[in-house]
Amino acid sequence: MLNLNEIHKPTTVQDALKFLQQPDTVALAGGTNLIAEQRRDVRAVVDLSGLGLAYIRESSGAIVLGAMTTLSALNDSPILRALANGVIAQAAHRSAASILRNQATLAGTIIAEPDGILAVALLALDAQVTLVGSETRQIAIENFWREGAAKSLVTEIAVPIKNPRAALHTVARTPSDQPIVGVIASAQIENQVARDVRIALGGVSETALRASAAEKILEGQTLNDAVIENAVGAMHASPLHPRGDYRGSAEYRREMAIVLTRRAVRELIT
Numbered sequence: 029m030l031n032l033n034e035i036h037k038p039t040t041v042q043d044a045l046k047f048l049q050q051p052d053t054v055a056l057a058g059g060t061n062l063i064a065e066q067r068r069d070v071r072a073v074v075d076l077s078g079l080g081l082a083y084i085r086e087s088s089g090a091i092v093l094g095a096m097t098t099l100s101a102l103n104d105s106p107i108l109r110a111l112a113n114g115v116i117a118q119a120a121h122r123s124a125a126s127i128l129r130n131q132a133t134l135a136g137t138i139i140a141e142p143d144g145i146l147a148v149a150l151l152a153l154d155a156q157v158t159l160v161g162s163e164t165r166q167i168a169i170e171n172f173w174r175e176g177a178a179k180s181l182v183t184e185i186a187v188p189i190k191n192p193r194a195a196l197h198t199v200a201r202t203p204s205d206q207p208i209v210g211v212i213a214s215a216q217i218e219n220q221v222a223r224d225v226r227i228a229l230g231g232v233s234e235t236a237l238r239a240s241a242a243e244k245i246l247e248g249q250t251l252n253d254a255v256i257e258n259a260v261g262a263m264h265a266s267p268l269h270p271r272g273d274y275r276g277s278a279e280y281r282r283e284m285a286i287v288l289t290r291r292a293v294r295e296l297i298t
């Protein structure tokens with residue numbers, strides 16, 4: 029933010045929205061991505077830290093996460109550790125190193141890293157994003173990435189308490205480095221039969237996405253090696269088209285998505 033000359037610090041969401049409508053003005057959460065980007069087009073920021081949006085609470089069948097909740101708070105939360113085998117807490121931990129986790133927020137992370145492991149966890153658990161603009165809407169997280177948050181504010185994200193079994197698998201250059209590819213599988217498992225299967229993949233596209241072909245094969249099935257191999261076979265048949273970079277080539281990412289899906293689905297029944 030090389031041309032920054034104004035910082036607004038509103039105490040209500042309505043005031044924050046008014047400031048956001050001004051030209052060259054963006055929302056500032058933890059600031060870790062925004063400041064690192066060194067954008068020249070940003071002249072003013074709206075600091076969201078006075079809006080009271082840092083919380084984790086249970087409400088109407090969902091765990092509701094305030095947009096300004098830090099990755100550290102997500103990682104430390106007993107409520108999140110008890111939900112779906114703790115995959116949101118684990119994902120927050122693996123999203124960034126400890127110094128960044130104390131600063132980076134939930135909303136900032138899913139916007140700056142829409143293919144990151146936290147995004148994967150929220151997609152796997154069917155999260156709904158509350159977006160406040162000219163109106164207040166709740167939208168599925170995959171639609172949120174399609175629409176973006178331009179001149180709107182994410183105020184909270186709700187994760188339904190269906191409490192499925194879930195398993196997270198990643199590959200990274202080092203244990204504290206952000207994952208190159210990450211997969212989370214979730215399902216309701218009864219007598220080894222899987223229902224409401226959701227498999228979310230990160231690091232293979234612009235945003236986290238679901239492995240729909242594999243999900244369809246697993247839905248309603250008794251999970252065993254043959255069924256699981258069928259499902260990952262479907263991923264071979266409809267290949268992903270990731271973009272390679274210095275951390276992992278396209279081929280590596282494609283192959284890891286399959287390997288990690290196999291591991292994550294197997295873990296649902298172990």
Ligand SMILES: Cc1cc2nc3c(=O)[nH]c(=O)nc-3n(C[C@H](O)[C@H](O)[C@H](O)COP(=O)(O)OP(=O)(O)OC[C@H]3O[C@@H](n4cnc5c(N)ncnc54)[C@H](O)[C@@H]3O)c2cc1C
Pocket residue numbers: 054055056057058059060061062063064076095096123124125128131132133134135136137138139140141144177180181182183205206
């Ligand atoms: C040294 C360094 C290392 C990093 N390493 C990693 C890493 O290992 N893994 C990783 O995932 N990321 C990494 N990042 C990127 C960044 O830190 C993370 O993506 C971080 O989680 C962003 O969160 P934040 O709260 O700081 O967002 P900010 O930088 O404050 O905001 C990010 C974007 O989201 C928008 N925004 C934020 N909150 C809202 C809201 N409530 N409503 C609407 N728009 C909003 C902002 O306007 C901005 O466009 C790194 C950054 C740095 C500087």
